[in-house]
Amino acid sequence: MSNFVFPRPAGEFPVQARETVAGTCAECGAAALARHPVLSEGGWHLVVKCQACLATREREPWRRLGHVTLMTDVLLR
């Protein structure tokens, strides 16, 4: 049951992978858009944010517990 195994991270600090998104920021014009999960009021969201000024372009609800996947969540898909 690999869903219940959480090995100690190898790196010194956790790093959130960010998917590069084409386009420019509507607020500052920087070509620095990226898609990544965030935890804010209302829970986890998958957002597209400008990495220069943090303006949000897209925001949609993500997984209930973020990076933690419960077996019940897998079974209900």
Ligand SMILES: [Zn+2]
């Ligand atoms: Zn920006």
